[in-house]
Amino acid sequence: MEARVELHGVLQRLAGVREMMLELDEGSTAADVFAHLQNHSAELSRRLALCACAVGDRLVGRDEPLHDGITLVLIPPVSGG
């Protein structure tokens, strides 16, 4: 299955992209997306450890099951205001 991953804030700069498409095994969870990205760079890996994730307007856990066509949004520490 294919999942779209949306990056925000410092994650965009570290990964060099705003979004990416990942080919994942059936039964994958959000944790598998994090695991895939861990290998990109040490700094991105460090930042990912502090990230939450969301699907649409809903925060989800890393055990969230993914399905084909889903968009998983990675949420680094926030700094509004």
Add this chain to the structure above:
Amino acid sequence: MQLSHESLDLTALLAETADAESGALVVFGGTVRLDDGVRQIDYTAHAPLAEKVLREIEHEACSRFAIRRCRILHRLGPVTLGELSVLVVVRAPHRPDAFKAAQYAIDELKQRTPIWKEEHTAASSRFVEGVTLAGAPQ
């Protein structure tokens, strides 16, 4: 609407929240300040969740404090020195709860809303180290 790519319009927000039974009006405005050479801040958000969280904070403020109105408006995109990045407007019958509710709203916004700021100086830019959302691994 809680997010705007346009300059924040306090006059419009005051008109929207007008309430004859409120004798107290508290406005908090956050502006871009000159700090360590910062000239501009670019704000981005995960808008679907940010809008939802800001609406929740507005509702929470109204239920936790004796107030009649709470509205939050946050700017997105490039914001230059002195410009408003955020507005909180609270109206209440009396001032103690109006002050408390406005403080609550801006504090919760900074803890919970998926908005990010990238500070720009003349020579460089950097994303501000933020607050890890509750529920994210520590």
